[in-house]
Amino acid sequence: MFSFLLRRLLLSIPVLFGLMALVFLLTRTIPSDPAAVLAGDQATPEQVAAIRTRLGLDRPLPTQFAYYIRQIATGDFGTSLYTHRPVAEDLVQRLPATVELGVSSLLLAFLIGVPLGVVSAVHRNTWIDYVTRGFTTGGLAVAAFWMAIILQLVFSMYFNLLPLAGRIAQTDTPPQSITGLYVVDYLLHGNLHMAWQALLHLVLPTITLALPAIATLARFMRSSMMETLQKDFIAWERAVGYGHRRLIWIYALRNSLSATVTQLGLIFGMFLSGSVIVEAIYDWPGLGDYLYLSITTSDYAPILATTLLIGAIYALVNIAVDLLQAWIDPRVGEQQ
Structure with missing residues (x-):
């Protein structure tokens, strides 16, 4: 029974990794621009570009994904643009x-x-x-x-x-x-x-x-x-x-x-x-x-x-x- 439990836990790791990669790719294909949403309707293109650079959204997708994996490995899920709180705190609360x-x-x-x-x-x-x-x-x-x-x-x-x-x-x-x-x-x-x-x-x-x-x-x-x-x-x-x-x-x-x-x-x-x-x-x-x-x-x-x-x-x-x-x-x- 222990070997079965260990085997199932190990098999869950690539499944979760694949899920994370798929969702990461899908979120990057959404037409909406989070930098523009965060900047507001009155923002200039330069301000939107500056926010996009600060968020790392101007980098290639493989670079963004690698950076996100490093964040996850350290327990950092990022900060919510909506609540302005660490995502980990929001998850624990909800x-x-x-x-x-x-x-x-x-x-x-x-x-x-x-x-x-x-x-x-x-x-x-x-x-x-x-x-x-x-x-x-x-x-x-x-x-x-x-x-x-x-x-x-x-x-x-x-x-x-x-x-x-x-x-x-x-x-x-x-x-x-x-x-x-x-x-x-x-x-x-x-x-x-x-x-x-x-x-x-x-x-x-x-x-x-x-x-x-x-x-x-x-x-x-x-x-x-x-x-x-x-x-x-x-x-x-x-x-x-x-x-x-x-x-x-x-x-x-x-x-x-x-x-x-x-x-x-x-x-x-x-x-x-x-x-x-x-x-x-x-x-x-x-x-x-x-x-x-x-x-x-x-x-x-x-x-x-x-x-x-x-x-x-x-x-x-x-x-x-x-x-x-x-x-x-x-x-x-x-x-x-």
Whole structure:
């Protein structure tokens, strides 16, 4: 298992390097000029050229990339032209918000998607199965930005049941940071009222982000569960008198989870990519919102650093999913 973990970590290095090179090249092909954006509309061509020289944008691309690699090696991700702060500080400040949203969405998707897939498989070709399959098809078809706007209109604007945007109200004070997760930090400080308020702010973006993941997990769980229910050991356990619920929710479920768990890494990657739109709509101050602002302002350094961080998180999550799969099914661990 250790050799597998080491091998996967080493293989992640060239993948992240390739990702960094690709994003670096793409950012340099954007028509917008960050020097002109930074200089402003009233700047003269000479002033724009001076800023471009100061930023090193007048150098050849290989020279710029080599310089950026040296920066990364020293832990320097550059300075944001938008916030005028070191990019590393911005990432540290915004990462907990994305983690809080991603973990809550993944937990909601798992708690709903897996049982939904099991129930659909057990009641195959009944009205329950048809309703579930219709829901999962709709969940995959609906665009995240459309769902976010509809949820805001219904639950925030019309019924006024949930907050419209943000992690907390603008008049409220953020908790003293312990974990960076507002709900957890408020609970650790014993402030139940603000923990509840932070949780309410989390509801709509979590549902928006989790909906396609619920549909994906339910479909995979249904397929895996139907395959498991056809196995010989299930027929034997039925013959010896195992209870139906125990058979379905313990033995069949555990044997079906292995294939479904492999999707968690892909789903978490979907959360990271989908959070750009969701965080921008809900004004959620995470990595997605930071990346959106950086793209709209042609801020190269945050784009590169955020993409690299998201790629590293994605790689680590997939390694963790492989280890979890080996724990659920020891046969997988032996193959690794």
